[in-house]
Amino acid sequence: MGLLYTKLYVDFEPEEWKQISNTPITFESLKDNVHLEIMDTSQKSHHLKFKKGGKINLFRVVGKFRLTWDNDEVLI
Secondary structure, eight states: OEEEEESSOOOOOTTTEEEEEETTEEEEESSTTEEEEEEOTTSOEEEEEEOTTOEEEEEEETTEEEEEEOGGGEEO
16 A cells, blocks of 8 residues: 655646545545645655556645555556
8 A cells, every 4th residue: 555645735637536424534546647746744746657557545634635546556
């Protein structure tokens, strides 16, 4: 399972992502090779590419967001 913390909200493009749950907030990729760039709390940039149907969970934690995903849904 992948895990990152960020202080910035991640933008999910509506033509690439669909919110499928509110508790927890979960987004699902609508096509292959959907790219996300995430800046972690130490200002390091992470680039992730998701397969079609890949999911990312977003949890609000005091002053930041915790993002989790299944590594099998990420393209290398």
